[in-house]
Amino acid sequence: MGTVTGPWKQLLLNALESNAHLKDSSFFQLATIGSNGRPSNRTVVFRGFQGNSNKIQINTDCRTHKIEELKHCPFAEICWYFTNSWEQFRINGKIDIIDASDPDPNKLQQREKSWFASSLKSRLQYLGPSPGLPCLSEEPDPEFLDPSKGPVGAFCVLILDPDQVDYLNLKSNQRVKFTSGLSVNGERCWTSEGVNP
Amino acid sequence: MGTVTGPWKQLLLNALESNAHLKDSSFFQLATIGSNGRPSNRTVVFRGFQGNSNKIQINTDCRTHKIEELKHCPFAEICWYFTNSWEQFRINGKIDIIDASDPDPNKLQQREKSWFASSLKSRLQYLGPSPGLPCLSEEPDPEFLDPSKGPVGAFCVLILDPDQVDYLNLKSNQRVKFTSGLSVNGERCWTSEGVNP
Numbered sequence: 001m002g003t004v005t006g007p008w009k010q011l012l013l014n015a016l017e018s019n020a021h022l023k024d025s026s027f028f029q030l031a032t033i034g035s036n037g038r039p040s041n042r043t044v045v046f047r048g049f050q051g052n053s054n055k056i057q058i059n060t061d062c063r064t065h066k067i068e069e070l071k072h073c074p075f076a077e078i079c080w081y082f083t084n085s086w087e088q089f090r091i092n093g094k095i096d097i098i099d100a101s102d103p104d105p106n107k108l109q110q111r112e113k114s115w116f117a118s119s120l121k122s123r124l125q126y127l128g129p130s131p132g133l134p135c136l137s138e139e140p141d142p143e144f145l146d147p148s149k150g151p152v153g154a155f156c157v158l159i160l161d162p163d164q165v166d167y168l169n170l171k172s173n174q175r176v177k178f179t180s181g182l183s184v185n186g187e188r189c190w191t192s193e194g195v196n197p
Numbered sequence: 198m199g200t201v202t203g204p205w206k207q208l209l210l211n212a213l214e215s216n217a218h219l220k221d222s223s224f225f226q227l228a229t230i231g232s233n234g235r236p237s238n239r240t241v242v243f244r245g246f247q248g249n250s251n252k253i254q255i256n257t258d259c260r261t262h263k264i265e266e267l268k269h270c271p272f273a274e275i276c277w278y279f280t281n282s283w284e285q286f287r288i289n290g291k292i293d294i295i296d297a298s299d300p301d302p303n304k305l306q307q308r309e310k311s312w313f314a315s316s317l318k319s320r321l322q323y324l325g326p327s328p329g330l331p332c333l334s335e336e337p338d339p340e341f342l343d344p345s346k347g348p349v350g351a352f353c354v355l356i357l358d359p360d361q362v363d364y365l366n367l368k369s370n371q372r373v374k375f376t377s378g379l380s381v382n383g384e385r386c387w388t389s390e391g392v393n394p
Contacts, residue, residue, distance in 0.1 A: 022280075029276045031228035031238035039236055041228035041276035043285055079226045079238035083219075083280070088240055128393065132374075135391040177329075194332040196325065 006054045006190050008165040008178045019084045028080035032066055033073040058158040059114055062099050063130045070095050086170035091162045099156040115151035126154040173197050203251045203387050205362040205375045209286055216281045225277035229263055230270040255355040256311055259296050260327045267292050283367035290359040297350050312348035323351040370394050
C-alpha cells in the first residue's frame with residue numbers, strides 16, 4: 001500500500017516554522033481513553049515525523065498510564081495549538097507502541113534512533129523512579145548515564161498514524177477537515193472539505 | 198453537602214496570575230470521548246470559576262460535537278499547560294451542560310450571566326452557521342447583535358466539577374495528585390500525595 005503525504009502536513013510544517021521561535025511550539029496535548037473509561041489528557045513533545053511519512057513520533061516512559069491505556073484503546077487525538085499563528089490542529093489516529101520487546105528489527109532500530117536523538121537530560125528521566133507512583137525519599141535521582149549506551153528498558157516510542165485532521169485558523173477564520181480513505185487501487189488518499197469554524 | 202475549596206485551586210490561581218501577561222494563558226485543551234468511542238480534544242477558553250466553588254466554566258455552541266459527546270459520556274479531562282511558569286494541571290471531572298431548555302432557573306441565570314460577560318464579538322459567533330458543517334457560501338456572516346439582548350439558542354455553558362487534579366511543575370520537578378472524596382459527615386474533602394514526575 002502506498003503512502004500519500006497528507007495535504008495538512010504542509011500546513012503543519014508551515015505552522016512549526018512560523019512558531020519556531022517559541023520553545024513550546026513543539027508541545028501538544030495528547031488525549032487517550034483512561035482505563036476507567038474517562039478521557040485522559042497530557043502535554044507531550046513532538047519528536048518529528050517518521051521518515052517522509054505523515055506519522056508523528058512521541059517518546060515516552062513505558063511505566064506511564066498512557067501505555068496501558070493505549071494497549072486497551074489504541075486511538076488518540078492530538079490537539080496542537082500554535083500561540084503565535086493562532087492555528088489549531090486536531091489530529092486523530094491510531095498509535096503504535098514500540099518498546100524493547102518489539103519483534104520487528106526495523107522498529108527497534110527506530111527506537112534506538114529516537115533514544116540517541118534525545119538529549120542526555122531527557123534520557124536520564126527514564127532511569128528515575130516510576131512516574132506517577134508515590135515519592136519515596138529513599139530513591140536518589142540518577143546522576144550518570146553513559147552517552148554511548150542504547151535505550152534503557154523504560155524508553156518507548158509512540159507512532160501516531162493520522163487518519164483525520166481538523167485544521168482551524170483563527171486569524172483567517174477558516175477551518176478545513178482532512179479525512180483519509182483508500183482509493184480504488186488500495187492507496188491511501190486524503191480528501192478535504194471546508195467547514196464552518 | 199458542603200463544598201471545600203480544593204487545595205489545588207490556589208496553585209491554579211497563582212499560575213493564572215504569573216502567566217496573566219500571556220493572552221493565551223486562559224486557553225486549555227478539553228478531552229472528551231467521541232461518539233465513535235475515540236478520544237476527542239480541542240482548545241477552549243477558561244471563563245472563570247463558578248462563584249467561590251472549584252467548578253470551571255466554559256462557553257460553547259450547542260451545535261458542536263462536544264455536546265452530543267458529553268451527553269453520551271459526561272466525563273472530561275482538561276490539560277492546561279502554562280508556558281511561562283512551566284506548570285501543567287490535568288483536571289478530571291464531570292461536566293454539566295446548561296442550555297436554553299434547562300428547567301433550573303438558577304442555571305438559566307448563570308447562562309445569562311455568562312452571555313453578558315462575553316464580548317460582543319464572541320456572542321456574534323453563536324449567530325453564525327453551524328460549526329463543523331460544510332461551508333455554504335450563501336450564508337452571510339452575522340453582522341449585528343443587540344447588546345442588551347439575552348443569550349441566543351445556540352449558546353450554552355459547560356460546568357466542569359473536578360474530582361481529580363494532577364499538578365506538575367517542570368521547574369521544581371514536583372508532581373502532586375489531588376483526589377476528592379467524601380468525609381464521614383458527607384462533606385467533600387480533598388487529599389493530596391506527592392508522586393514521581
